[in-house]
Amino acid sequence: MLKALVIDAGKCTGCKQCEMACSLENEGEFNVAKSRIRVFDFHTEARFVPYTCTQCAEAWCQQACPVNAITTDSMGVKIVHENLCVGCKVCTIACPFGTVNYNASTGKVIKCDLCGGKPACADACPTGAITFQDAEQGGFDKMKIWAAQSANAATHEGPNTPKASQAAGTGH
Amino acid sequence: MNYVILGAGPAGVTAAETLRSVDSQASITLVGGEPEPPYSRMALPYLIYGKIDEGGTYLRQDPTHYDQQRIRYVTGRCGGIDSRAKELYLSGGEVIPYDKMLIATGANPIMPPIPGAHLEGVETCWTLEDARHILKLAEKGSPVVLVGAGFIGSIILEALYLRGCDITVVELAPRMVARMMDETAGGMLGRWCEAKGVRVLTNTRVTNIESGPEGGPRLSVGLSIGQRAPADLVVMAVGVRSNTGFLVGSGVKTNTGITVDDYLQTTAPDIYAAGDCCEGVDLSTGKPDMLAIQPVAVEHGRIAALNMAGHKHRHRGSLNMNVLDTIGLISSSFGLWQGAQAGQTAKVIDEGGYKYMKLEFEGDKLVGAQCVGMTDHVGMLRGLIQTGFRMGGWKDKLVASPERLREAYISVAQGGAVGGADVAARQHAACRVPWRGERSLAF
Numbered sequence: 001m002l003k004a005l006v007i008d009a010g011k012c013t014g015c016k017q018c019e020m021a022c023s024l025e026n027e028g029e030f031n032v033a034k035s036r037i038r039v040f041d042f043h044t045e046a047r048f049v050p051y052t053c054t055q056c057a058e059a060w061c062q063q064a065c066p067v068n069a070i071t072t073d074s075m076g077v078k079i080v081h082e083n084l085c086v087g088c089k090v091c092t093i094a095c096p097f098g099t100v101n102y103n104a105s106t107g108k109v110i111k112c113d114l115c116g117g118k119p120a121c122a123d124a125c126p127t128g129a130i131t132f133q134d135a136e137q138g139g140f141d142k143m144k145i146w147a148a149q150s151a152n153a154a155t156h157e158g159p160n161t162p163k164a165s166q167a168a169g170t171g172h
Numbered sequence: 173m174n175y176v177i178l179g180a181g182p183a184g185v186t187a188a189e190t191l192r193s194v195d196s197q198a199s200i201t202l203v204g205g206e207p208e209p210p211y212s213r214m215a216l217p218y219l220i221y222g223k224i225d226e227g228g229t230y231l232r233q234d235p236t237h238y239d240q241q242r243i244r245y246v247t248g249r250c251g252g253i254d255s256r257a258k259e260l261y262l263s264g265g266e267v268i269p270y271d272k273m274l275i276a277t278g279a280n281p282i283m284p285p286i287p288g289a290h291l292e293g294v295e296t297c298w299t300l301e302d303a304r305h306i307l308k309l310a311e312k313g314s315p316v317v318l319v320g321a322g323f324i325g326s327i328i329l330e331a332l333y334l335r336g337c338d339i340t341v342v343e344l345a346p347r348m349v350a351r352m353m354d355e356t357a358g359g360m361l362g363r364w365c366e367a368k369g370v371r372v373l374t375n376t377r378v379t380n381i382e383s384g385p386e387g388g389p390r391l392s393v394g395l396s397i398g399q400r401a402p403a404d405l406v407v408m409a410v411g412v413r414s415n416t417g418f419l420v421g422s423g424v425k426t427n428t429g430i431t432v433d434d435y436l437q438t439t440a441p442d443i444y445a446a447g448d449c450c451e452g453v454d455l456s457t458g459k460p461d462m463l464a465i466q467p468v469a470v471e472h473g474r475i476a477a478l479n480m481a482g483h484k485h486r487h488r489g490s491l492n493m494n495v496l497d498t499i500g501l502i503s504s505s506f507g508l509w510q511g512a513q514a515g516q517t518a519k520v521i522d523e524g525g526y527k528y529m530k531l532e533f534e535g536d537k538l539v540g541a542q543c544v545g546m547t548d549h550v551g552m553l554r555g556l557i558q559t560g561f562r563m564g565g566w567k568d569k570l571v572a573s574p575e576r577l578r579e580a581y582i583s584v585a586q587g588g589a590v591g592g593a594d595v596a597a598r599q600h601a602a603c604r605v606p607w608r609g610e611r612s613l614a615f
Contacts, residue, residue, distance in 0.1 A: 064467045066212035086218040089495045096555030
């Protein structure tokens with residue numbers, strides 16, 4: 001069954017254990033600058049938002065890669081093949097979510113690959129802000145409904161209209 | 173249906189694969205102009221400094237890929253097109269009939285009319301064969317003159333540097349990457365290169381190239397500043413031009429590139445065009461322009477193929493963007509980086525630290541950006557510009573503190589104000605239809 005990271009920013013306390021766990025799991029070191037998940041800190045509002053790749057169905061990063069170094073596995077996860085990546089960084093500007101980043105120490109790009117099916121960030125999160133759930137049972141259906149609402153709203157009025165925001169609110 | 177695709181770069185290969193994905197029965201022929209399997213020109217600099225071998229430049233790694241997709245891959249140069257008889261002629265004499273054809277012949281490097289430019293040791297860096305020549309001539313310590321410090325020139329610069337060459341860059345414009353970034357950014361790149369031991373000559377022209385003196389470097393390059401530079405290798409990187417010369421008399425109208433409509437169809441029936449050879453719409457200006465970058469080639473290839481197969485998809489325009497690594501200093505530019513008329517600008521500069529970010533607004537929308545020394549989450553700039561999100565109050569916050577870009581992005585583009593699964597849901601919605609060209613949620 002497909003599983004997905006479900007992020008509930010309302011539960012995030014900004015402890016950044018997800019970043020530490022991600023860096024350790026994927027880079028073998030505690031270096032949050034190399035984490036594939038990032039917690040954005042809204043200084044003035046004391047609010048934190050964990051943020052990472054959501055494995056787009058038709059991924060911009062994948063389409064932009066000139067050497068086919070990003071492929072989709074059987075779980076729908078977009079994986080960077082280090083042996084093929086030349087480090088051109090086109091995927092880092094092509095991903096409109098900014099979730100593919102360049103790692104200067106390897107000369108390759110990095111992105112979330114769900115740790116091969118056992119994401120370290122979700123294991124490390126002490127508050128349940130990041131969970132790894134069966135896509136069918138978890139937030140996925142809710143997300144689909146929500147996405148449709150948002151998309152409809154956006155088609156007619158643009159994504160930042162009150163209606164779209166309202167749709168976002170009801171989906172929460 | 174019999175589809176023929178002329179040109180086997182990213183646009184052509186993507187088109188062939190897209191056609192197969194929507195039509196399992198069609199006959200699909202992909203015509204490449206070079207002897208190798210389809211490869212990426214963008215990967216050549218990485219071949220030159222040994223990061224990859226030739227196989228690493230291939231667009232698709234599996235040698236059986238085209239057979240598996242039932243795409244017939246043939247090599248040959250185009251000798252002409254008869255759009256009435258619906259036939260493509262290859263220079264070897266082969267005639268390929270088509271029902272629908274895509275022209276994806278890319279671009280060719282411009283060879284400036286400099287006396288001596290034909291001499292051995294003067295190379296472009298455009299094909300695998302070019303790269304092989306450069307590999308032979310660019311040894312550790314070899315004096316190399318690189319003509320052109322635009323986007324392509326600057327990528328080649330890094331490859332030559334990493335091979336250990338002794339580099340002189342000659343650029344006609346007053347700064348490096350003049351068509352990609354402003355004076356501040358171009359100046360930073362120039363100083364960075366000089367600090368690395370590269371000689372950067374801006375406002376300088378090559379006047380002639382001659383054979384070098386006996387026993388010395390192979391060539392001697394005359395410069396408009398009254399000096400000569402010795403060179404074992406001269407690399408020409410002054411720009412590229414759409415490869416359309418074979419279309420004379422074909423009924424396919426060309427300007428600087430092939431003229432296409434919003435469905436990437438040319439002026440000739442059943443002939444489409446995609447990639448560097450055509451002038452698709454620039455999203456930022458709404459006007460046709462040749463945007464010779466990989467993501468645009470792929471986008472064109474995909475959309476043209478869908479239209480060829482009868483699945484109408486309007487091309488709303490492509491965003492111009494570039495990313496460049498100049499000996500470790502990474503820069504990027506997006507959209508209207510020069511700024512909008514009567515627009516507002518936000519910038520943060522750290523000259524000594526080689527860091528720079530400049531944002532360009534029109535009303536409360538982000539329309540352009542450039543960055544030096546900043547790579548994290550840089551794709552967010554594309555997201556904001558391409559989507560045309562209204563930034564609302566975040567515009568003024570960004571004008572005051574551009575470094576708050578990530579906060580602004582989360583708030584504006586990802587519904588950060590509501591948080592939770594909503595962030596993922598918005599991404600999900602935005603991701604579903606990246607090729608439609610319609611702005612569903614985000615695009």
